[in-house]
Ligand SMILES: Cc1cc2nc3c(=O)[nH]c(=O)nc-3n(C[C@H](O)[C@H](O)[C@H](O)COP(=O)(O)O)c2cc1C
């Protein structure tokens with residue numbers, strides 16, 4: 012029988028949040044002479060904490076939902092059959108593991124291990140070619156930016172390469188502003204060297220001399236791993252390129268919590284130390300960017316694609332995906348799915364395959380999927396046969412965006428979802444241009460009114476008209492895309508809007524102003540846990556009836572009720588003391 | 594002032610490092626006080642109004658002293674869909690404070706953030722950077738009690 016060569020515990024942010032810290036400690040106590048390593052995330056976040064037992068015959072056994080106890084650790088060390096984790100066959104078929112090959116499989120900050128697994132082979136090949144040849148190879152691959160806009164990476168690099176100046180800047184956009192997307196975090200935490208290798212190849216191809224990584228401050232572990240990786244590269248001399256007089260400057264800058272800073276001109280302003288407001292383009296950053304220097308910006312996942320692309324060759328890369336969308340894309344699946352986490356699929360798989368077959372959502376339980384975050388839109392379930400790529404999603408009024416994919420179950424309200432996104436963009440609007448500043452504010456106010464049950468039918472037309480103007484008139488991508496969540500939900504879920512404004516009904520019972528809370532007396536055992544928990548004293552201790560004039564709809568009683576007798580009902584179906592007195 | 598913020602040079606002195614300087618202050622002091630604004634202004638040679646401008650632009654910066662346990666409640670898309678509004682309401686009810694406030698005993702403060710990157714385990718919150726996932730009414734109370742007990 013094979014024996015265990017090494018134990019690997021996934022301690023990326025998702026693993027830690029699920030309790031991997033205690034698992035790691037248990038193995039450190041119990042593993043004896045078997046080495047225990049920390050690795051990143053393999054994407055199956057729903058199964059965290061995950062432990063991999065690496066065997067001396069080259070195979071591996073995975074365990075999921077591991078408990079942080081000595082017994083659990085000892086059982087795994089004896090290769091128990093219990094709790095083994097096998098990636099479902101169908102998921103294996105649908106996925107195409109290209110960029111994430113090493114994520115969660117190696118120690119993120121161990122340079123030797125990265126190299127032993129093919130790390131820096133891409134850079135090696137790149138510097139055996141001329142910079143122009145590398146740009147051509149990236150062009151030939153058809154790789155388009157993974158940060159949202161989908162601009163061809165090879166083309167962007169050729170603009171920077173054409174600048175004949177000694178000092179040029181290359182920025183890695185690690186702001187990951189889409190709330191609900193986490194693939195960039197995972198890549199930085201799990202394979203920081205791969206991202207940095209991609210940047211070094213970019214520097215070789217374009218002549219860039221300074222490399223900046225602009226990472227959001229909410230990702231402390233990503234920042235830590237990148238810092239260690241940069242220091243390791245410096246030690247090993249991997250920050251040098253042939254023919255360059257000095258090592259490259261590689262600097263991490265922490266963002267400070269502003270969504271708009273993901274936009275490239277805003278990011279440059281932020282890197283210069285000021286307020287991160289965008290500006291009109293042209294001039295494009297490749298003409299005048301950071302402190303006036305030619306600058307190009309690429310997303311984390313775009314850079315992470317570069318090393319395997321260089322190893323496998325542009326032609327191989329171009330053989331994956333669709334006509335206009337080459338390669339793979341990592342999607343961050345979350346929301347109402349069984350298996351939230353990361354999945355890497357070739358472009359061209361259908362939404363149904365991702366949501367149902369990979370995500371494990373049951374057909375019939377899902378209303379829509381939200382792609383592209385605050386800039387994107389909601390796609391209804393009857394369009395799930397759409398093949399995912401940049402253009403197909405755009406045609407549906409959404410965008411692929413950075414790859415956040417939030418699955419929305421039947422029990423959620425689409426108007427409230429639109430309101431949520433507009434509250435986000437309204438808050439994050441930098442205020443520089445009127446269309447965005449005032450437009451998003453008015454749209455948000457209107458949606459607030461509708462969910463409060465105070466909307467009128469003309470509000471829907473108003474949203475559509477104003478949305479169209481904001482789209483056309485705003486200065487930067489934030490404003491230009493901000494109406495999308497409202498417009499796409501009106502397009503596909505007009506019924507829900509109409510029910511809110513005409514009948515003041517929220518079918519999903521999510522909008523607090525349009526629901527009552529009611530106890531089902533037939534099942535109630537009068538334990539009065541609800542009475543004690545209610546923060547506003549709305550439940551009568553004798554009759555156990557909720558007075559909806561007092562109730563704040565906080566759901567506390569619903570959550571604590573051991574018999575599940577309390578629920579939200581449509582407004583008017585519950586008790587109101589004001590009505591009773593009349 | 595001189596002694597209090599003497600670590601500022603660690604952030605550099607060029608204007609491009611202004612944000613870094615403010616982040617350094619916040620990581621040391623927990624927030625950016627009026628004194629800190631003056632010190633930063635002098636150190637980077639940038640008018641105080643401009644420092645204020647940068648501070649108010651970025652959500653990360655706090656102008657009031659946060660609690661010993663800083664709770665960042667996530668209201669990103671995944672967490673919102675999974676009920677973060679309710680989590681925030683319960684938190685506010687349990688602690689008697691709202692977003693951006695600190696409890697009287699100085700133990701807890703609450704801020705709302707957009708996505709902690711643990712969307713697959715939504716809804717989440719972080720307490721001093723440690724992420725607590727898959728929150729519900731019970732786990733929230735338990736977590737708060739654990740922190741209260743430590744004092
Ligand atoms: C409001 C706004 C926010 C953005 N946020 C991000 C982000 O968080 N991460 C990212 O990579 N790109 C973001 N972008 C897109 C960038 O402006 C830019 O297109 C991208 O970083 C280019 O890299 P790529 O070509 O590799 O995709 C954002 C754009 C806008 C308008």
Ligand code: FES
Nearest residue numbers: 669672709711712
């Ligand atoms: S949305 Fe809450 S962690 Fe991402």
